[in-house]
Amino acid sequence: MSDTPFGFGLPPEEPEDGDGKKKDPAGGGQGAGGGPVNPFAGFGLPGGAGGADNPFAAMFGSLNPNDLGAAFQQLGQMLSYEGGPVNWDMAKQIARQTVAQGTPDGTKxxxxxxxxxAAVEEAVRLADIWLDGVTSLPSGASTAVAWSRAEWVEATLPAWQQLVDPVAERVGTAMGEVLPEEMQSVAGPLIGMMRSMGGAMFGQQIGQAVGVLAGEVVGSTDIGLPLGPANRAALLPLNIEAFSKDLGVPKDEIRLYLALREAAHQRLFAHVPWLRSHMFGAVEGYARGIKVDTTKLEDVVGQFDPTHPEELQEALQQGMFQPEDTPEQKAALARLETALALVEGWVDAVVHEAAKSRLTGADALRETLRRRRASGGPAEQTFATLIGLQLRPRRLRDASRLWASLTDARGVDGRDRLWEHPDMLPTASDLDDPDGFVHHEQLDFSELDKMLGEAADGKPNLRKDDDKGESDK
Known part of the structure; x- marks a missing residue:
């Protein structure tokens, strides 16, 4: 678990590039020179030589005098923002700007x-046919679409808002709590300005992270959550092309394997009605446990100079927001991580069953995607940066093995029946002992089937007492 929600400060276990240098997978908080990102980069304003140290000074220091009025107008718009805890208009602009700049390899x-x-539509159609034989859940994709990166940004921002707003709301509330009550009325305009600036800073961080992620995801469910519209299976052909390089597997097979994963996710979220609210609710529960270092925030409020708004960004980047190490916080975190692992494990198991006898590269693709997750791939890293959570890769393998064992013991229908209610799903401790859970569940299902059969036949539910064998009355 990351200790710095939204990535203010350095996230843990940063991946390394080929030169052994640290890199920021979500792009949050770092510019090309290693300094804070200019929040106005999304507006296309030029930056000067001092930009890495002071993004606002960079903006104003290098502007043509004729453009100064426009710059102040942009600043005024940012300060006058009165929406929710995140300036999503700014987030969208920066995400689109990041996408337009292209990926590091030069792909636009x-x-x-x-x-x-047409290729995506055919792949999803065939994937659904194959999945019909390995799961009792019917198709969940009424539409198959091929998205550009910009289209992915547009389609997924509502889900990002639902994920991130609860954490940002907790931060915004804390900004109004750091001053004594008798001073809050006097300091109202200052607090309002700080909230506007905070919303802009969050929007900058999130917009850049989502924009970078748009250059690497291959579908709408890469993080195990339904980011796109319901019942719409989506793939990104441009990113699939980049993903396919050097794998030694035919591109058609890769597209079909990824379509299988996307279609399997869609089945779960379409036909397990409680699943989406369960997972997003766990994020909200986690957000309620976020605490703010009030001492540090009080210092910022006391010394805040409206003429130097970059000071607020610097304070945010120093990591003043920390998760509380409370039972409630741990429970919310465990609930979400376990649910994510169970979703990914189920998808991994059913896709492997559908593909192993049909695609020559199925095993290689399965392992590639597993390692992509285990190495802190873009999905996990961005998720950790935005809301302070990081899915432990070993849970995916444990969950996949559990679902495969359940298939052997209970069959496809028995395995998929566990999705009928959240209380029926394995827990985190069950993932530590999949065989024990499968054996326990097999006994429970046998007794349940017997009871249901007796009820259908109109027979009484008989239970032997310890010595007399009398029936319940």
Whole structure:
């Protein structure tokens, strides 16, 4: 678990590039020179030589005098923001700007052509046919779409808002609690300005992270959550092309394997009605446990100079927001991590069953995707940066093994029946002992089947007493 929600400060266990240098997978908080990102980068304003140390000074220091009025207008818009805890208009602009800049390898976003759309539609159609034989859950994708990176940003921002707002709301509330009550009325305008600035800073961080992620995801469910519209299976052909390089597997097989994963996710979220609210609710429960270092925030409020708004960004980047180490916080975190692992494990198990006899590269693709997660791939790292959570890769393998064992013991229908209610799902401790859970569940299911059979036949539910064998009355 990350100790710095939203990535203010350095996230733990940063991946390394080929030169052994640290890199920021979500792009949050670091510019090309290693300093804080200019919050106005999304507006296309130029930055000067001092930009790495002071993004606002960089903006104003290098502007043509003729553009100064426009710059102040942008600043005024940011300070006058009165929406929720995150300035999502800014987040969207920066995400789109980040996508337009292209990926580090020089690949630029492009509209999806008719042939690529047709290939995605065919892959999802065939994937659903294959999945019919390995799961009792019917198809959950009424539409198959091929997205550009920009389209992915547009389609997924509502889900990001639902995920991130609860954490940002907790932070915004804390900003109004740091002053004594008798001073809050006097300091109201200052607190309002800080909240506006905080919303802008959050929007900058999130927009850049989502924009970078758009350059690497291959579908709408890469983090195990339904980020796109319901019942719409989506793939990104441009990113699949980049993902396919050097794998030694035919591109058609790769597309089909990824379509299987996307379609399997869609089945779960379409036909397990409580699942989405369960997972998003766990995020909200986690957010309620976020605490703010009030001493540090009080210092910021006391010394805040409206003419130097970058000081607020610097304070945010120093990690003043920390998760509380309370039973409630731990429970919310465990609930979400376990649910994510169970979803990913189920998808991994059913996709492998559907693909292993049909795709020659199925085993290689399965392992590639597992390692992508285990190495802190873009999905996990961005998720950790935005809300302070990091899915432990070993849970995915344990969950996949558990679902496969349940299939052997109970069959497809018995395995999928566990999704009928959250209380029926394995717990975190069950993932530590999959065989024990499968054996226990097999006994429970046998007794349940017997009881249901007797009820259907109209027979009484008989239970032998210790010595007399009398029936319950």
């Amino acid at each position: 976003d492009a509209s999806v052509g008719p042939s690529e759309r």
